[in-house]
Amino acid sequence: MPVRSLVSYSIDRVEVLDPQGVVDEALMPDLDPGEIMRLYEHMVLTRRFDERMFKLQRQGRLGTFARVAGQEGAQVGAAFALRPDDWLVPAFRETGALLWRGLSMTQILQYWSGDERGGAFPKELRTLPVAIPVGTHMLHAVGIAWAMKQAGEQVAVLTFFGEGATSEGDFSEAMNMASVFNVPVVFFCQNNQYAISVPYTKQTASPTVAQKALAYGMFGVQVDGNDVFAVYRVTKEALERARTGSEPTLIEAHTYRVTDHTTSDDARRYRTDEEVGLWRGRDPIERLARYLKTQGSLDEAGEAGILADADQKVAEAVAAFEAIPPPGPEEIFKHVFAEMPPQLVEQQAALMARLARRR
Amino acid sequence: MARLNMVDAIDQALAQEMQRDPRVVVLGEDVGRDGGVFRVTDGLFDRYGADRVLDTPLAESGIVGMAIGMAIAGHRPVAEIQFSGFAYPAYDQLVSHASRMRNRSRGEFTCPLVVRMPYGGGIRALEHHSESMEAIFAHVPGLKVVIPADPYEAKGLLVSAIRDPDPVVFFEPARVYRAVKTEVPEEPYTLPLGKARIVREGRDITVLAWGAHVRTVKDAAARLEAEKAADVEVIDVRTLAPFDIETVVASVVKTGRAVVIHEAPRTCGFGAEISATLMERAVLHLLAPVLRVTGFDTVPPLAKSEDYYQPDVDAVIDAIRDSLRY
Ligand SMILES: Cc1ncc(C[n+]2csc(CCOP(=O)(O)OP(=O)(O)O)c2C)c(N)n1
Numbered sequence: 001m002p003v004r005s006l007v008s009y010s011i012d013r014v015e016v017l018d019p020q021g022v023v024d025e026a027l028m029p030d031l032d033p034g035e036i037m038r039l040y041e042h043m044v045l046t047r048r049f050d051e052r053m054f055k056l057q058r059q060g061r062l063g064t065f066a067r068v069a070g071q072e073g074a075q076v077g078a079a080f081a082l083r084p085d086d087w088l089v090p091a092f093r094e095t096g097a098l099l100w101r102g103l104s105m106t107q108i109l110q111y112w113s114g115d116e117r118g119g120a121f122p123k124e125l126r127t128l129p130v131a132i133p134v135g136t137h138m139l140h141a142v143g144i145a146w147a148m149k150q151a152g153e154q155v156a157v158l159t160f161f162g163e164g165a166t167s168e169g170d171f172s173e174a175m176n177m178a179s180v181f182n183v184p185v186v187f188f189c190q191n192n193q194y195a196i197s198v199p200y201t202k203q204t205a206s207p208t209v210a211q212k213a214l215a216y217g218m219f220g221v222q223v224d225g226n227d228v229f230a231v232y233r234v235t236k237e238a239l240e241r242a243r244t245g246s247e248p249t250l251i252e253a254h255t256y257r258v259t260d261h262t263t264s265d266d267a268r269r270y271r272t273d274e275e276v277g278l279w280r281g282r283d284p285i286e287r288l289a290r291y292l293k294t295q296g297s298l299d300e301a302g303e304a305g306i307l308a309d310a311d312q313k314v315a316e317a318v319a320a321f322e323a324i325p326p327p328g329p330e331e332i333f334k335h336v337f338a339e340m341p342p343q344l345v346e347q348q349a350a351l352m353a354r355l356a357r358r359r
Numbered sequence: 360m361a362r363l364n365m366v367d368a369i370d371q372a373l374a375q376e377m378q379r380d381p382r383v384v385v386l387g388e389d390v391g392r393d394g395g396v397f398r399v400t401d402g403l404f405d406r407y408g409a410d411r412v413l414d415t416p417l418a419e420s421g422i423v424g425m426a427i428g429m430a431i432a433g434h435r436p437v438a439e440i441q442f443s444g445f446a447y448p449a450y451d452q453l454v455s456h457a458s459r460m461r462n463r464s465r466g467e468f469t470c471p472l473v474v475r476m477p478y479g480g481g482i483r484a485l486e487h488h489s490e491s492m493e494a495i496f497a498h499v500p501g502l503k504v505v506i507p508a509d510p511y512e513a514k515g516l517l518v519s520a521i522r523d524p525d526p527v528v529f530f531e532p533a534r535v536y537r538a539v540k541t542e543v544p545e546e547p548y549t550l551p552l553g554k555a556r557i558v559r560e561g562r563d564i565t566v567l568a569w570g571a572h573v574r575t576v577k578d579a580a581a582r583l584e585a586e587k588a589a590d591v592e593v594i595d596v597r598t599l600a601p602f603d604i605e606t607v608v609a610s611v612v613k614t615g616r617a618v619v620i621h622e623a624p625r626t627c628g629f630g631a632e633i634s635a636t637l638m639e640r641a642v643l644h645l646l647a648p649v650l651r652v653t654g655f656d657t658v659p660p661l662a663k664s665e666d667y668y669q670p671d672v673d674a675v676i677d678a679i680r681d682s683l684r685y
Contacts, residue, residue, distance in 0.1 A: 063483055092485075114483065114661040114663040115663045134417055168417060168418050168420075170448070196393065198389060264396070329667045331660070332658075332660045332664050336658065344657070347655045
């Protein structure tokens, strides 16, 4: 009996905008100059907001949070490809995508300051709240996608996660169910090379995340995550396949977390400055700026204006955030159930009485 | 004697047990090069290398499931779950296998492993980082559940847990990690599993706690003593499973009153087990119902509301007074 090859596959990597800011015209997605400028402005806003959040955290005005610096190309590029009626199911490192979906900076600050009310992402944004337990939320995206398909809505669900999340069992279950049920979901992995201290090569022996799709009978592709045009192009295609053919896709955006894992981490314990420096040199925002400058659509004054505009918006959001009164004790009890059971009514009353006695 | 915080006391216990017994291995997320997100395993990787200190992929079920296999094959794994709120994927492995491999195989295969995890609130953390779900582990037949209250306790109890022939879930109160130092002998020592500790003797009332709230109760007892209001017996329950019925019942028979403190939600919290046990074994000695000061039946709140949720000294004193007045 001969040995025959049954299947063989290959995985593509898509790049459109090179580090010098030059695009491959054949692959350039269909974006008009106004859209490209909005992409740029939003990436800058994301960066400035992230930097400001970091300062607020260091001053004790915000709690622990996960920064997005260096990943703006990946998450803003992907979110930009969504339509308002599509769904977004985030993890916890997607501030740029959340902002693009219409969440206010004020609310994002409120959430990361440890105020439950910040979790009330308006339902009409079709954007789920932050999911902290790694990898658990991708299954929700699959369920939403199934429901959208049942309802006959031609929409897609985009879910974000890191490469660390691909090690969790839930990732495999989500991938499998998505392709078994053939639902319109796009799995978007921001492979930022580290899951806290664990580097990619210790997370998985698979040369790419993208190829993990193949075992599930799903299409998988890698994209340069610091190339916003490539990310947009690949995500847009995947979302379109999802909306029209209900086909799931796994996208691996190859990028890098240039900051600590969260504000509680010290990345110098497990990686070198040289490595970080190398990736800082591949900055997605600077790359897009180079493109805009060679196109003649951005000059130094324009750049400064966009920065100032972003800082102004951030400052206004911070001021609004700081004016929010602290949550009252009733917030703890309000949303455990639709209707408060007697035990909770009693527990809330006991707390109120205790607080009143101390006043 | 050196004064250590709980992080360093646990680190020392791990290092010494690894030294003493080559079968001991440490595994978990970020426990190696990074030394753990709380630095509890700091230095172990440099000292014992990658075959004894395993930085695992991000997979809690994988960590505990693999530890079960290692234990069956003769190792003594000490697995770290980064926060107890992320233990749920591993719960299946603990409940379905670790806790019952001995029973299933009629003692042929056993799981001498430890699963360590920081737990509890008071650290102003994100959602899922402040859980106090010890009761759902204590509910599982075949699992031991141990919770140290201070650095001295942590070292001795962890050494015992590692040497124990059965699976032990070891909850480390994150809020205590760096908050207090106690004297910790350099030499390895053990503290018995299944034995409660009388922290302070008293005549009027027995107050029981574990983990971070032993401190809360001690402070309450000190205040009531200063006010000459009550002489409180404080018990650190220490091991929820197996639970030291004898010590607790004897104390309540003596004092006639009991209050249990835990920050876990009230319903089906371990306080309920203690209260039921006292009903069964000491009802005729009780001068008042057993009272509980607990967290609410809610999601542990985020940082800004956390203080509302945590049992504090005032709440404990209120309960003690209610019991005494009864
Ligand atoms: C189930 C679970 N285990 C552990 C953690 C603690 N933790 C938070 S983020 C993180 C690493 C995540 O890595 P990755 O999925 O690559 O995403 P990134 O943080 O790099 O964006 C870990 C271990 C968690 N939040 N959830």
